Amino acid sequence: MYLKLAWRNIWRNKRRTLITLASIAFAVFFASITQSMQLGTYANMISNSVRFYTGYAQIHKSGYWEEKSLDNSFALPENITEVLAGNKSIAGMIPRVESFSLVAYGEKAKAAMLIGIDPMKENELTSLKKRLTKGQYLAGNENSLMMGQGLADYLNVSIGDTLALIGQGYHGINAVGKYHVKGIIETPIAAFNDQAIYLPLATAQFYFGMEDQVTSLAINVDDEAKLERLKAHINNQLGSDEYEVMTWREMMPELVQQIELDYVSGRIILFILYIIIGFGMFGTFLMMAKERTYEFGILVAIGMRRMRLKLLSLLELVMLSFGGVLLGVIISLPILTILHFNPIPISGEYAEVYKKFGIEPVLNFSISPVIFTDQATIILVLSLLLGIYPVWHIHRLRVVEAIRS
Amino acid sequence: MKVIEAKNITKVYNADKVPVNALRGVSFSVDKGEFTAIVGPSGCGKSTLLNIVGGLDSPSEGEITIDGKDLSNLKENKLIDFRLNKIGFVFQSYNLIPVLTAKENISLIMELQGLSKKARDDRAMELLKAVGLEGKEHKKPSELSGGQQQRVAVARALASEPSFILADEPTANLDSVSTNNLLDIMAEMNREKGTTFIFSTHDQRVINKARRVIKLDDGLIVSDDNMVLNP
Ligand SMILES: Nc1ncnc2c1ncn2[C@@H]1O[C@H](COP(=O)(O)OP(=O)(O)O)[C@@H](O)[C@H]1O
Ligand SMILES: [Mg+2]
Numbered sequence: 042m043y044l045k046l047a048w049r050n051i052w053r054n055k056r057r058t059l060i061t062l063a064s065i066a067f068a069v070f071f072a073s074i075t076q077s078m079q080l081g082t083y084a085n086m087i088s089n090s091v092r093f094y095t096g097y098a099q100i101h102k103s104g105y106w107e108e109k110s111l112d113n114s115f116a117l118p119e120n121i122t123e124v125l126a127g128n129k130s131i132a133g134m135i136p137r138v139e140s141f142s143l144v145a146y147g148e149k150a151k152a153a154m155l156i157g158i159d160p161m162k163e164n165e166l167t168s169l170k171k172r173l174t175k176g177q178y179l180a181g182n183e184n185s186l187m188m189g190q191g192l193a194d195y196l197n198v199s200i201g202d203t204l205a206l207i208g209q210g211y212h213g214i215n216a217v218g219k220y221h222v223k224g225i226i227e228t229p230i231a232a233f234n235d236q237a238i239y240l241p242l243a244t245a246q247f248y249f250g251m252e253d254q255v256t257s258l259a260i261n262v263d264d265e266a267k268l269e270r271l272k273a274h275i276n277n278q279l280g281s282d283e284y285e286v287m288t289w290r291e292m293m294p295e296l297v298q299q300i301e302l303d304y305v306s307g308r309i310i311l312f313i314l315y316i317i318i319g320f321g322m323f324g325t326f327l328m329m330a331k332e333r334t335y336e337f338g339i340l341v342a343i344g345m346r347r348m349r350l351k352l353l354s355l356l357e358l359v360m361l362s363f364g365g366v367l368l369g370v371i372i373s374l375p376i377l378t379i380l381h382f383n384p385i386p387i388s389g390e391y392a393e394v395y396k397k398f399g400i401e402p403v404l405n406f407s408i409s410p411v412i413f414t415d416q417a418t419i420i421l422v423l424s425l426l427l428g429i430y431p432v433w434h435i436h437r438l439r440v441v442e443a444i445r446s
Numbered sequence: 447m448k449v450i451e452a453k454n455i456t457k458v459y460n461a462d463k464v465p466v467n468a469l470r471g472v473s474f475s476v477d478k479g480e481f482t483a484i485v486g487p488s489g490c491g492k493s494t495l496l497n498i499v500g501g502l503d504s505p506s507e508g509e510i511t512i513d514g515k516d517l518s519n520l521k522e523n524k525l526i527d528f529r530l531n532k533i534g535f536v537f538q539s540y541n542l543i544p545v546l547t548a549k550e551n552i553s554l555i556m557e558l559q560g561l562s563k564k565a566r567d568d569r570a571m572e573l574l575k576a577v578g579l580e581g582k583e584h585k586k587p588s589e590l591s592g593g594q595q596q597r598v599a600v601a602r603a604l605a606s607e608p609s610f611i612l613a614d615e616p617t618a619n620l621d622s623v624s625t626n627n628l629l630d631i632m633a634e635m636n637r638e639k640g641t642t643f644i645f646s647t648h649d650q651r652v653i654n655k656a657r658r659v660i661k662l663d664d665g666l667i668v669s670d671d672n673m674v675l676n677p
Contacts, residue, residue: 046545339535339540342537344558344606347522440503
């Protein structure tokens with residue numbers, strides 16, 4: 042009876058109900074799109090950073106992240122490597138040696154970020170091969186290198202040219218070498234484009250004079266949600282504070298902060314939106330209560346307890362609000378699904394801005410259920426909050442006066 | 447057996463501003479089975495008296511016992527339950543819940559009493575038949591005439607099997623045919639089932655149908671006559 046009563050009461054004023062439903066649906070739609078774009082962008086930013094370089098976590102020698110020096114390199118004992126290889130949560134371990142050196146070609150020289158990689162493993166994490174624009178991808182052990190397009194342009198080198206590298210190696214020894222350019226890669230991350238030189242791991246270790254040592258072991262996982270637990274687990278398996286395990290969150294606090302800041306500012310916009318919608322909802326709720334003063338009076342007079350009437354009123358509000366949420370989800374879900382599977386590419390000036398920040402220039406949309414449960418929760422809380430009015434109205438209703446009106 | 451006993455009832459509205467003495471010492475009692483009209487000009491205090499008798503309002507002074515019970519100390523919910531089970535109400539107009547059909551309006555009160563669906567349905571249909579509205583059970587109030595609506599209201603008031611029915615000017619918005627019809631139905635219920643009716647009016651045709659007429663003027667009872675209709 043209550044459901045029937047509530048349902049019919051909602052449709053007493055069709056136009057008002059439709060307007061209210063539409064405004065809630067619009068808010069949900071707008072909020073969903075905004076939130077979907079935000080979450081999609083964050084996921085994009087994270088996967089760009091994580092998948093492009095850091096990996097989900099890294100193992101270093103303790104202190105390396107603070108002071109990125111070759112002297113803080115390490116070689117994991119074999120027994121530990123075996124244990125880690127047996128860890129099912131780890132999808133891949135990517136060894137790297139990383140330091141700066143001077144690169145020279147003809148009259149020009151520049152500081153470059155030298156990265157010694159295992160070409161196969163590196164490709165598994167970062168899909169580096171796909172970034173190749175000219176030449177060939179590195180094979181195992183050879184005296185060649187790949188470099189970023191920006192750096193190649195600056196030095197004016199092309200495939201087959203030979204570059205000289207001069208720098209400081211392990212424990213301060215002089216590092217000198219000549220390598221020919223095998224491939225040129227283009228990445229969305231400006232720092233890599235303009236500075237990166239990739240060498241095969243053994244070649245780099247030889248150049249730096251640090252046989253078998255690496256500066257970092259990047260870790261790839263399939264399930265990001267388990268990362269914190271995995272970290273603790275790895276720490277356990279390493280079993281000594283000689284090493285440090287850091288997640289991407291710890292390695293890129295600026296990224297995390299940037300995402301949080303953006304999320305908060307998005308929330309503020311949604312908050313304002315919901316306040317505006319809330320006023321509209323309140324108007325409807327107010328009228329739904331006020332215009333039925335006489336009827337409420339009759340109901341209490343003939344024997345309906347106020348509590349039942351209050352619950353009936355709240356039921357009406359919640360049904361109306363949820364109808365709006367449902368409508369909003371029905372409208373936004375297909376659109377978001379399409380956008381999720383077909384991200385919008387960004388072109389022109391904006392694309393450059395994105396690249397500068399190391400983000401792929403596409404607008405990604407998330408279809409995480411959180412987006413919708415968030416809106417539903419907000420609307421529910423809002424309608425219950427606004428429902429205080431009708432409840433109060435019924436509470437202080439004077440039966441005799443209500444019937445007299 | 448007395449269903450209503452009122453002693454020296456007074457009612458002052460706006461006691462702190464401009465006081466209105468709506469009732470100024472009213473005493474009377476009603477026995478089971480009466481068919482009584484409270485009459486008097488507009489503003490004489492009829493509604494005020496019926497509201498107090500119906501437990502919708504409380505007197506400023508005086509004692510009132512309804513169905514053997516003093517309502518003055520009842521908590522709100524107890525009072526509402528008392529009204530639900532003991533008193534049937536018919537108001538001047540717009541008695542019915544507009545979104546419910548005739549049958550549902552009658553059913554509602556029995557649902558509040560906790561009756562089963564079957565019992566409610568059976569009794570609602572029976573009552574609709576009794577007030578001559580068989581076949582109108584699925585009509586919404588807006589699809590019924592004013593007279594038909596008032597008959598549904600009488601059926602609803604009867605549905606809870608109350609001790610008595612209070613009807614405040616039930617015919618005020620009806621034409622004379624509907625007025626006669628409604629009064630005939632009420633009189634029939636009274637005759638056949640012994641239902642006690644107390645109704646207010648200032649319509650002489652309605653007064654003529656009452657068996658007892660309590661005349662109010664300016665908050666006081668000026669006459670109380672038992673008519674002998676069927677000598
Ligand atoms: N809530 C109220 N506040 C102030 N005065 C009221 C109120 N209700 C009724 N009155 C006054 O009390 C008197 C009796 O009213 P009422 O009982 O409605 O008379 P009737 O039903 O006979 O027309 C009138 O003068 C009316 O104006
Ligand atoms: Mg009146």
